[in-house]
Amino acid sequence: MIKVASRILHGLLLLAGVSVLAFTLLSVAPGNFFDELRLNPQVSPATVAALKIQYGMDRPLPVRYLRWLASVTRGDFGYSLSYHSAVAPLLMVRARNTLFLTGLATLLAWMVALPWGVLEALHRGGWVDRIGGGVTAALLAIPDVLLGLILLLLAARTGWFPTGGMVSADASNEALPERLRDIAVHLFFPVVALALGTVPVLVRHVRSAMILVLDSPFIEAAHGLGIPRWRLVYRHALPAGMNSLISLFGFSIGALLSMSLLMEVVLSWPGLGPLVLEAILARDIYVVIAAVMLSSVFLVIGNLLADVLLYWSDPRIRAV
């Protein structure tokens, strides 16, 4: 319990550091929202100056940071200059959509990668391993964007799946099963695209972790006792190889919000990706800072979860 509390404290300190860095770097970066506004001939310089004062952007950096911190305590996470609203409600809807997509993709990727990696390790050097290695190498070589574009092209040409969005325009009038089917159809390509990008990395990690364990004398000793292969894998090898995989799982959780940003833009998924891209282009810094902070929170949660899982799964760690 003390260890968990200590890790949470470390996480909070990390988040504080990230917030200072993100705020400072985005503030000192050349150009801001009002520079973009000045380019609009319909907005007078006096209006721009008034808006700057209204949003407190004329204040020194430390003051702006403290005001942002105050808004965090209120649950607003700053104010979006483009959307004229608090950042939190804006971000939450998009983050929920992103998590829905990436959660499913991550789950699918692990469900595929775990047996695949174990199978390759068990048949090391054999045909299964070589074919599997070829497929993962090919998937690793294809950039995510290209993969997204290929799937988009497939969707557009075949018409089997929608080319963007999360629901059809008329879905709200449908019954619940139809609405669920509509969401599933919209999810298919984005989930597959994300999972295909993640699977090869996971397979490689699972394979190497399992090979390391399968070569251990305690596995050979267990094998010598006549323990069947399936039991060797699930009772001895998998738990022993789990430590590095649990750490990797923590990173998967940490990457839930950031792994799909590009793919969401390509496949028009109404998640954080398009919102953050627009915010960066418009220099809407509070939206960007909030997105960075949210990603950092997930990273901290992922690492904490990995630590707790390691503690739970490995008696040697509990003994320390």
Place this chain on the structure above:
Amino acid sequence: MAADFKTAQNPSQPIMAVRGLTLSYARRGVFNARRSSVRALRDISLEMFAGRTLALVGPSGCGKTSLARCLVLLEQPSAGEIVYKGENLIEMKREHLKSVLREIHLIFQDSATALNPRLTVEDILAEPLLIHGLGTTNEERRQRIQEVTAQVELPATWLNKRPLDLSGGQRQRVAIARSIMLQPRLLILDEALSALDLSTQGQIANLLLDLQDRHGLTYLFITHDLTMASAFASEIAVMDAGRVVRRDSPSKVFTANLHTNCETLAPDSPSRETVLAPLTPLGNDE
């Protein structure tokens, strides 16, 4: 389950006979193509007799461990026969082989890596019984575990410990206990004493001799320590470069000026009593 698992065995017939055993490892190049092969074992022939100890000695890399791994089929030999009680293990059907391999066990040098670090000693000892369906109830299994732990002098308080909580000697006792859970006939001790300090070596060696007397176990005692080999075995086979170059009684092996490697390893040959006797009175290794 009986604590004593001696069975009748014709003393003139070897319990295990190895004939013409050869093991080659393939060297592979680009696209896994076979480039060449390395012969780890060359035409090995050995016999092990019930209730006796054959020591296998030789310099590092001469193939002792490869041979041990072949005997329990952790490595598949390229040629030759491993005949156990008149049946060739290499040609055996899987189910039959499983039951035969219950009687042959390999004990590794490093007990720290040979025992699953996540399991408790009790789980480690119970697993062979579960796998082979020996002891249908928890109570039966517990009883068998108690019998075996008493034989290897494992205190009951260790049962809830994990391997890394124990010392090297304690872990080796657990490894031996696990091996005799299934009432084996042949134990292959692959440098099983090498990683231990001198007094613990003596205690484990005495324990092994005691188990041999009690159960009529056969040992293949692999070591590079000729002093221990001479104290422990009734016969010594000397290996070099994948071959058995000499096989004789300990006294003859040491007196004969036969092989440079052997001379380097064993400048003198103390008696079995000299090695084991001074070590016996020392306390437990924990």
